[in-house]
Amino acid sequence: MAQASNAAERAKQSNRKVALVALSLALGMLGLGYASVPLYRIFCQVTGYGGTTKRVDAAQAASVVDSGRMMSVRFDANTARDMPWEFKPLQVKDSVSIGVRDMALFWAKNDSDKPITGTASFNVEPEQAAKYFNKIQCFCFTEQTLQPGEEVRMPVLYYIDPAILDDPDNKDVAEITLSYTFHLTSVGDAKTLDQNNTGG
DSSP: OHHHHHHHHHHHHHHHHHHHHHHHHHHHHHHHHHHHHHHHHHHHHHHOGGGOOEEOOHHHHHTOOOOSOEEEEEEEEEEOTTOOEEEEESOSEEEEETTSOEEEEEEEEEOSSSOEEEEEEEEEESGGGGGGEEEEEEGGGSOEEEOTTOEEEEEEEEEEOGGGGGOGGGTTOOEEEEEEEEEEEEEOOHHHHHHHHTTO
16 A cells, blocks of 8 residues: 555656656747747848848948949838838949948838837848848847838948958859848837837
8 A cells, every 4th residue: 555655656756857847848948939039130140141131330340441343232121011111212222332331221101190110120132142241330220119100211331341252152243132121010109119118
């Protein structure tokens, strides 16, 4: 009788351990799922992987030398289906000197009757050129909130790394396309969005 009771107790303890391990694994996987998106984005920004541009600071940009070679950059703007904004580049194409900082301007307007917060995803084509496309400042680094009917101009400060000229995979690249898509992040009244933006 005592042996049966001991065996039952050991089985309960074993089941508890298995349940605890399974719960820990599930929570770990959930945490990894949430962390994977920002970690992947950081990886892409550092390496230029997957058509993602690289982010650099002003000091890095200042150390780059003008190559004297020109390249065409085309700008593309889109909105997700649920995003009630108009969004477009103010200049569709530009000819830039490789290694020299340049600026592109985009225009956005909130066509709804509510404050709208959005975030822009971006990529570069051809994909192999992305690691040479460096952004110094960009509206895509943070969320953007527009009040009802509000219009804004949003700058992107960038340069193309002269190292692209020594890359055999990019020897035939004459034009780079920088493409943005704005996605809806939140809809709310001005007070709610103000509290969100200030951490209130």
